[in-house]
Amino acid sequence: MAEITKKDIAESVPQKGFFGHPKGLFTLFFxxxxxxxxxxxxxxxxxxxxxxxxxxxxLGIDQTTALSIMSIYGSLVYMSGIIGGWLADRVFGTSKAVFYGGVLIMFGHIVLAIPGSVALFFVSMVLIVLGTGLLKPNVSSVVGEIYTPEDQRRDAGFSIFYMGINLGGFLSPLIVGTLGEYNYHLGFGVAAVGMFLGLVVFALTKKKFLGLAGTVVANPLAAGEKKKVYTWIVVGVLIVAILAYIGIVTKLLTFDRFILLVGILGIIIPALYFLVMYHSPKTSRVERSRILAYIPLFIAAVMFWAIQEQGSTILAAYAKERTQLEFAGITLTPAWFQSLNPLFIIILAPVFAWIWVKLGNRQPSVAKKFSLGLLFAGLSFLVILLPAYFGGSDSLVNPLWLVLSYLIVVIGELCLSPVGLSATTKLAPAAFSAQTMSLWFLTNAAAQAINAQVVKLYSPESEMAYFGIIGVLSIGLGVVLFALSPIIQRAMKGIK
Structure with a gap:
């Protein structure tokens, strides 16, 4: 049987029908x-x-501990993409990974919706972590498959897809956040319904709109490999479970040590990924050069997400504890501020998609777009330190300062995130397509693993130094990346 190429997969997808893009974008968008x-x-x-x-x-957990749990949880959500990417590449393909992941996420939210204990909370976290690891990297990989590698609509398609992500992200804090003010479990129940609707859309439209996209296993296990690999997986899971149990019982595995362990893994796992892909016999000479070009982009993305992801930790606490919630005759709900990031993306994503298409071959290189992302991320933190500078750390802050900070970081996000998704699909070695998308999401995992330690340094008293140092670091890294952009572009070997 002839090998199915990327071109064959793209041609199996109806190429017109969703804002001038392939029909499969409708399925993946919703x-x-x-x-x-x-x-x-x-x-x-x-x-x-x-x-x-x-x-x-x-649950009555200490606030500083809760901030670290949020970061660790976010890190594990994206770190689990390694498992999802491997299963998609080697076992059942990206389409099935998306569906199975959605089922696990739905059950995780159902468990959260049940009033219970801290134990139930951690059960739900495990389900959501594993489910997101299956779904998140693989649905983005399928977006890459519905376009041919040379299709000029590719970056614009990822921007539209990214707008779909953020449309959901905009509505949910308003709805779930408002319900959560009355009853947390009611809010979590609505989140479960949302995932159920996503599964319905995917199941009903994938066959007609996606064609072969998501069905081809990129690097399937050989018949002789399966038994050996599955045996090692079972043994590995048992060893981890036993060690975790012993650590908890003997109190050697404390929460602080677990945070440190995840932080170390957030750095070691991506490094191992790069080494394995680079030295694999299935990776060509051109693909090795592209992997080297990807490394500085990876580092830049970690810095960016370390700032952006604090919207759900430090800035979420800032919204509740440090912000005037009575504004213009309206009583604001702290969770509503988390709708600002996706709202600004909904407004600005079409503008950026139009700009990239309009510029065509004249648009900035990938590395230069990333450097702009870091510049704006750093500025968003410098802006939020100004209220403490002018009014001190013991007074409530006008909510418009938070609005401005979210707006600035969104401009950076649109320079970096959809561009990073697109670049990952283009720079990925053929034998590691889904796993390279998992590597992209490890930028977020590494960032949040680092944040789990960093958020401990924040307090109203250290506010100016906290935002100032992180903001300046981001801007400095952006300047370095901009200077290196010509070298990075050459290493990409024709990819723009």
Missing amino acids: TEFWERFSYYGMRAILLYYMYDTVMNGG
């Missing part, structure tokens, strides 16, 4: 819309649920 609705809705109230008192329906 699947990810509902998945992000469920995820961001849950996340909008999760921090408050953890550190609110038991009497108010929360």
Whole structure:
């Protein structure tokens, strides 16, 4: 049987029908819309649920600990993409990974919707972590498959897809956040319904709109490999479970040590990924050069997400504890501020998609777009330190400062995130297509693993130094990346 090429896969997808893009973009747009609705809705109230008192329906966890849990949880969500990428590349393909992941996420939110204990909370986290690891990297990989590598619509298509992500992210904090003010578990239940709707959209439209996209296993296990690999997986899971049990019982595995372990893994795992792909006999000489070009982009993305992801940790706590919630005659709900990031993306994503298409071959290189992303991320933190500079750390802050900070970081996000998704699909070695997308999401995992340590340094007293140092670091790294951009572009070997 002849090998199915990327071109064959793209040609099996109806190429017109969704805003001038392949019809499959409709399926992926709305699947990810509902998945992000469920995820961001849950996340909008999760921090408050953890550190609110038991009497108010929360778990009564210390606020600093809750901030670290949020970061570790976010890190593990994206780190689990390694498992999802491997299973898609070697076992059942990206389409099945998306569906199975959605089912796990839905059940995770159902468990959260059940009033219970901290134990139930951690059960739900495990389900959501594993489910997101299956779904998140693989749905983005399928987006890459519905376009031929030379299709000029590719970056614009990822920007439209990214807008779908953020449309779900915009609506969910408003709906789930408002319900969560009355009852946290009602909010989590609505998040579960959102994921169910995403599964329905995917199941009903994938056959007609996606063609072969997501069905081809890129690097399948040989018949002789399967038994050996599955045996090692079972043994590995048992060893980890036994070690975790012993660590908990003997109190050697404390929460602080677990945070440190995840932080180390957030750095070691991507490094191992790069080494394995680079030295694999299935990776060509040109693909090795592209892997080297990808490394500085990876580092830049980690710095960017370390700032952007604090919207659900430090800035979420800032919204509740440091911000005037009575504004213009309206009583604001703290969770609503988390709708700002996706709202600005919804407004600006079509503008950026139009700019990239309009510029065509004259648009900035990938590395230069990343450097702009870092510049704006750093500025967003410098802006948020100004209220403490002018008014001190003991007074409530006008909410418009938060609005401005979210707006600035979104400009950076649109320079970096959809461009990074697109670049990953183009720079990925053929034998590691889904796994390279998992590597892209490890930028977020590494960032949040680092944040789990960094957020401990924040307090109202250290506010100016906290935002100032991180903001300046981001801007400095952006300047270095801009200077290196010609070298990075040459290493990409024709990829723009």
